[in-house]
Amino acid sequence: MQESNYSVNNFEQCIKCTICTAYCPVVPVNPLYPGPKQAGPDGERLRLKNPFFYDENLKYCMNCKRCENACPSGVKIADIIHSARKKYSSARPSLRDRILAGTDFMGAVARPVAPVVNAVMATDLAKVAMDSFLGVDKHRSFPKYQFKGFEGWFRRNARKAQAEYPNQVAFFHGCSTEFQHPEVGKAFVSVMNALGYGVQLIDEQCCGVAMISNGLWKAAEKHARHNIETFSKTDLPIVTTASTCTFTMRDEYPDILGVDNSAVRDRITLVEKFIYEKVDDGKVKLVFKPDFKARVAYHIPCHMEKLGWSIFTRRLLEAIPGMNLTILDSGCCGIAGTYGFKKENYKYSQAIGKPLFEQIASVHPEYVTCECDTCKWQIEMSTGYKVLNPILILAEALDLEATSRANAAQ
Numbered sequence: 001m002q003e004s005n006y007s008v009n010n011f012e013q014c015i016k017c018t019i020c021t022a023y024c025p026v027v028p029v030n031p032l033y034p035g036p037k038q039a040g041p042d043g044e045r046l047r048l049k050n051p052f053f054y055d056e057n058l059k060y061c062m063n064c065k066r067c068e069n070a071c072p073s074g075v076k077i078a079d080i081i082h083s084a085r086k087k088y089s090s091a092r093p094s095l096r097d098r099i100l101a102g103t104d105f106m107g108a109v110a111r112p113v114a115p116v117v118n119a120v121m122a123t124d125l126a127k128v129a130m131d132s133f134l135g136v137d138k139h140r141s142f143p144k145y146q147f148k149g150f151e152g153w154f155r156r157n158a159r160k161a162q163a164e165y166p167n168q169v170a171f172f173h174g175c176s177t178e179f180q181h182p183e184v185g186k187a188f189v190s191v192m193n194a195l196g197y198g199v200q201l202i203d204e205q206c207c208g209v210a211m212i213s214n215g216l217w218k219a220a221e222k223h224a225r226h227n228i229e230t231f232s233k234t235d236l237p238i239v240t241t242a243s244t245c246t247f248t249m250r251d252e253y254p255d256i257l258g259v260d261n262s263a264v265r266d267r268i269t270l271v272e273k274f275i276y277e278k279v280d281d282g283k284v285k286l287v288f289k290p291d292f293k294a295r296v297a298y299h300i301p302c303h304m305e306k307l308g309w310s311i312f313t314r315r316l317l318e319a320i321p322g323m324n325l326t327i328l329d330s331g332c333c334g335i336a337g338t339y340g341f342k343k344e345n346y347k348y349s350q351a352i353g354k355p356l357f358e359q360i361a362s363v364h365p366e367y368v369t370c371e372c373d374t375c376k377w378q379i380e381m382s383t384g385y386k387v388l389n390p391i392l393i394l395a396e397a398l399d400l401e402a403t404s405r406a407n408a409a410q
């Protein structure tokens with residue numbers, strides 16, 4: 001495994017234009033945050049002279065990467081900030097941070113008693129207790145755990161048939177598909193099968209993004225190493241339905257955690273990109289239902305902006321006859337994974353997301369779509385509109401039997 005690239009970060013490329021500051025969603029709402037220029041390249045110059053200049057307020061960076069997208073000099077601003085947190089911060093993760101970061105552990109604990117956990121978490125008493133004793137804001141609502149997960153469904157209903165398909169993919173389904181939204185994994189399997197691809201599950205662990213956000217660096221590195229080793233054992237494409245998992249495994253593993261993923265990085269992809277490229281190459285056909293109709297607003301998550309892959313989702317959705325699609329203005333929803341769950345961040349989180357929530361209300365779609373589950377939770381809680389992963393829309397819009405026949409005849 002390679003060493004962290006912290007020592008070769010490119011802060012010296014900064015030309016001090018302050019464009020990053022104009023694009024940072026935290027700066028206008030939180031006076032405590034120094035902003036990307038000061039927290040990133042400017043701060044780095046000082047920290048290298050003397051670690052005394054490290055500022056614990058760097059914790060307010062949401063790692064949305066909007067500053068990096070805007071920077072004309074290609075400075076890896078957010079990577080510099082999070083590498084500095086990793087190197088200099090003396091703050092230790094609290095119990096709250098560990099609970100929020102332990103997505104797979106918490107899911108496994110909650111699942112056997114999911115109805116009870118869901119009912120208790122929805123009560124005012126539990127919310128006030130978590131606010132007072134843990135620091136999880138009482139206004140936040142929690143996604144519901146499912147009693148039956150995706151992997152169990154796959155083993156019982158789908159695994160046997162997968163070997164019959166002429167092509168294969170490995171599916172990294174992530175924690176939320178396993179514990180909260182198994183319907184996303186089921187839709188993935190049905191669409192991939194209709195396209196002539198069998199689905200293989202792999203020995204995955206949580207991508208570790210919540211551990212990175214909460215300063216659990218060693219645990220995040222452990223998960224990263226495990227996943228890269230698992231991916232190395234297959235030569236199949238590693239396909240996901242979640243934009244942040246994809247981005248984390250492709251870019252955060254080497255850039256923040258110092259875990260070398262070069263042998264597998266190019267095989268880690270998002271399902272919309274995978275399908276679009278196969279259609280574009282003439283390798284698969286999509287047959288849509290003639291009577292499907294929907295009025296949908298597409299929110300592009302921050303990490304989709306960073307990947308530059310929203311065009312694939314957009315083109316696929318636009319290809320659906322009967323689709324009335326609005327592309328929402330590019331903007332952060334404010335949740336940033338676990339960031340918006342924290343009491344100290346809640347008001348900033350909601351202020352950041354407000355323009356997006358207002359635009360959704362003005363568009364008044366039947367539902368919203370986006371590839372990120374925490375964006376989904378934030379938008380559903382803050383607007384009341386339902387949010388669906390694009391693979392659910394594709395699974396519903398496709399005539400799966402006709403698509404299967406079309407691809408079998410290829």
Ligand code: SF4
Pocket residue numbers: 023024025026027035036060061062063064065066067068077078
């Ligand atoms: S990653 Fe996002 S929150 Fe952090 S400095 Fe950049 S724009 Fe601001």
Ligand code: SF4
Pocket residue numbers: 013014015016017018019020021036037040041070071072073074075077
């Ligand atoms: S946008 Fe880039 S070049 Fe401009 S101040 Fe920010 S880091 Fe420096």
